[in-house]
Amino acid sequence: MSTLTVPHSLPPVSDDVEQLRKAFSGWGTNEDLIISILGHRNASQRKAIRETYAQTYGEDLLKALDKELTSDFERLVHLWALESAERDAFLANEATKKWTSSNQVLVEIACTRSSDQLFSAKKAYHVLYKKSIEEDVAHHTTGDYRKLLLPLVSSHRYEGDEVNLTIAKAEAKILHEKISKKAYNDDDLIRILATRSKAQVNATLNHYKDAFGKDINKDLKEDPKDEFLSLLRSTVKCLTRPEKYFAKIVRLSINKHGTDEGALTRVVATRAEIDLKIVADEYQRRDSVPLDRAIVKDTTGDYEKMLLALLGHNDA
Amino acid sequence: MSTLTVPHSLPPVSDDVEQLRKAFSGWGTNEDLIISILGHRNASQRKAIRETYAQTYGEDLLKALDKELTSDFERLVHLWALESAERDAFLANEATKKWTSSNQVLVEIACTRSSDQLFSAKKAYHVLYKKSIEEDVAHHTTGDYRKLLLPLVSSHRYEGDEVNLTIAKAEAKILHEKISKKAYNDDDLIRILATRSKAQVNATLNHYKDAFGKDINKDLKEDPKDEFLSLLRSTVKCLTRPEKYFAKIVRLSINKHGTDEGALTRVVATRAEIDLKIVADEYQRRDSVPLDRAIVKDTTGDYEKMLLALLGHNDA
Numbered sequence: 001m002s003t004l005t006v007p008h009s010l011p012p013v014s015d016d017v018e019q020l021r022k023a024f025s026g027w028g029t030n031e032d033l034i035i036s037i038l039g040h041r042n043a044s045q046r047k048a049i050r051e052t053y054a055q056t057y058g059e060d061l062l063k064a065l066d067k068e069l070t071s072d073f074e075r076l077v078h079l080w081a082l083e084s085a086e087r088d089a090f091l092a093n094e095a096t097k098k099w100t101s102s103n104q105v106l107v108e109i110a111c112t113r114s115s116d117q118l119f120s121a122k123k124a125y126h127v128l129y130k131k132s133i134e135e136d137v138a139h140h141t142t143g144d145y146r147k148l149l150l151p152l153v154s155s156h157r158y159e160g161d162e163v164n165l166t167i168a169k170a171e172a173k174i175l176h177e178k179i180s181k182k183a184y185n186d187d188d189l190i191r192i193l194a195t196r197s198k199a200q201v202n203a204t205l206n207h208y209k210d211a212f213g214k215d216i217n218k219d220l221k222e223d224p225k226d227e228f229l230s231l232l233r234s235t236v237k238c239l240t241r242p243e244k245y246f247a248k249i250v251r252l253s254i255n256k257h258g259t260d261e262g263a264l265t266r267v268v269a270t271r272a273e274i275d276l277k278i279v280a281d282e283y284q285r286r287d288s289v290p291l292d293r294a295i296v297k298d299t300t301g302d303y304e305k306m307l308l309a310l311l312g313h314n315d316a
Numbered sequence: 317m318s319t320l321t322v323p324h325s326l327p328p329v330s331d332d333v334e335q336l337r338k339a340f341s342g343w344g345t346n347e348d349l350i351i352s353i354l355g356h357r358n359a360s361q362r363k364a365i366r367e368t369y370a371q372t373y374g375e376d377l378l379k380a381l382d383k384e385l386t387s388d389f390e391r392l393v394h395l396w397a398l399e400s401a402e403r404d405a406f407l408a409n410e411a412t413k414k415w416t417s418s419n420q421v422l423v424e425i426a427c428t429r430s431s432d433q434l435f436s437a438k439k440a441y442h443v444l445y446k447k448s449i450e451e452d453v454a455h456h457t458t459g460d461y462r463k464l465l466l467p468l469v470s471s472h473r474y475e476g477d478e479v480n481l482t483i484a485k486a487e488a489k490i491l492h493e494k495i496s497k498k499a500y501n502d503d504d505l506i507r508i509l510a511t512r513s514k515a516q517v518n519a520t521l522n523h524y525k526d527a528f529g530k531d532i533n534k535d536l537k538e539d540p541k542d543e544f545l546s547l548l549r550s551t552v553k554c555l556t557r558p559e560k561y562f563a564k565i566v567r568l569s570i571n572k573h574g575t576d577e578g579a580l581t582r583v584v585a586t587r588a589e590i591d592l593k594i595v596a597d598e599y600q601r602r603d604s605v606p607l608d609r610a611i612v613k614d615t616t617g618d619y620e621k622m623l624l625a626l627l628g629h630n631d632a
Contacts, residue, residue, distance in 0.1 A: 119472070126476070135513070151470060155448065155451075195448060195454045196451050
């Protein structure tokens with residue numbers, strides 16, 4: 001469920017474009033005007049705005065925004081203005097160049113998107129970077145990380161609901177055997193998580209819990225500081241409970257000393273039109289405070305306003 | 317270049333369908349009639365025939381053909397009647413269930429098709445088998461074979477012509493180092509072959525030859541009986557010289573004692589509309605005998621007639 005609110009009677013695209021242009025011109029930038037427009041337009045409306053802006057002023061709206069805005073607010077508006085496939089390609093490309101925590105982003109993109117969305121991101125990656133996400137992930141990672149991340153970003157998973165219970169039982173057993181032996185980088189363990197359909201992974205993990213008495217992620221917590229184990233747990237969560245996964249990312253980004261704007265920005269920009277309502281509910285259930293209130297407490301200025309707009313506040 | 321010949325003035329699809337129905341009815345089957353129609357219709361025409369046949373007679377043409385025809389002829393007509401994405405999915409599915417020589421088929425499909433064609437095959441696989449080619453390949457292979465085949469079938473390679481010469485040089489060096497140490501299953505060696513664009517692989521292998529004085533496939537021939545090495549050589553060939561690869565498959569299928577109809581059928585059915593003319597030229601250059609003559613010598617009956625029809629003989 002989306003949190004985005006779009007006005008009932010929408011001005012023509014040409015008006016939006018003109019207003020944005022106005023917001024950029026003269027002394028200073030009118031951030032409120034930018035938020036009141038872009039913070040309340042859905043993907044196809046933003047796409048139309050970007051196209052019309054380019055036709056009208058011969059300049060990419062993204063370039064104009066980057067010139068006018070700064071820091072966290074700039075990044076949020078920039079990510080939000082991108083089409084979702086482009087945005088995923090952009091985030092994945094950033095992640096291949098950085099290390100450690102950005103692996104999480106790759107898992108997120110590989111495992112929380114539908115197969116078609118992931119494929120669209122791969123096509124956008126070709127167009128934007130003249131290479132494939134697969135080669136960049138493979139090139140910039142090594143060892144166990146590569147072993148896990150490459151098949152995760154590569155697989156085009158089957159998306160039907162059909163589940164093979166014989167396979168679910170057999171593979172739950174394999175997972176349990178490998179985890180018991182601490183063979184976390186085992187070929188079969190990775191194969192199962194990286195190639196099976198989400199419905200099938202879910203059936204396997206349900207059986208795992210039934211047969212062995214514990215959530216697989218509990219068993220994958222042997223060493224809480226082990227980054228590879230943490231990546232495996234993210235994989236499991238992203239595949240089976242994406243809204244819980246995102247709620248946790250948001251929680252960690254807000255609750256640690258100093259907000260982790262990178263993660264907060266990413267989750268809000270990528271989920272506002274998908275399931276941010278559920279993520280926010282999940283957040284509140286766990287933290288006993290509404291997400292918007294937590295955001296107000298932890299952020300300021302235009303960045304805060306844009307976050308709240310995307311969370312559904314109308315008076316941004 | 318295609319070898320297929322299609323009549324200048326084509327009968328209406330309804331006529332083709334009626335003629336095929338006639339060929340199936342009465343005493344025996346009129347194979348010549350089947351060949352004269354299906355052996356001279358391109359992909360979209362065959363698709364229209366299959367659709368119209370199903371609408372007219374409430375039966376899948378493929379089922380009707382399977383009932384009427386037998387052995388090699390049946391398989392050739394069956395493969396030929398499939399749409400290319402379905403055919404690739406069908407061949408890949410067969411290959412995941414069998415072992416050894418069928419690995420070649422997976423390499424062939426993964427490396428000689430365009431990224432879009434491979435993706436279409438993956439989508440057809442979802443529809444036909446309610447699972448993904450990735451999970452089947454991963455499930456039915458082990459060890460080094462899985463390590464190579466899974467990324468090969470999974471990657472959506474970049475298809476542009478852009479080449480990064482710095483990477484080409486660096487990766488040629490990596491390949492040479494690994495091969496010198498006989499580390500044929502090395503992570504980086506497989507990563508380079510499995511994820512780089514064909515243009516990039518080609519640049520890297522050209523640099524390999526320039527810098528180290530030998531074709532990589534010569535260096536991958538240490539033990540001619542090693543099946544994994546043979547698969548690596550096929551990968552290289554399929555990525556860089558598909559027509560040479562196919563000519564060799566055809567040559568081996570014809571020249572060994574007893575023709576390997578499986579391979580011959582597959583190559584003719586999958587390449588007739590793509591590059592069978594070049595494959596045949598390549599065959600003749602190497603064997604000093606035209607491919608059609610070699611086929612006449614080695615095959616018989618309706619199977620031979622259909623092969624020749626697909627090779628461009630008009631009097632099939």
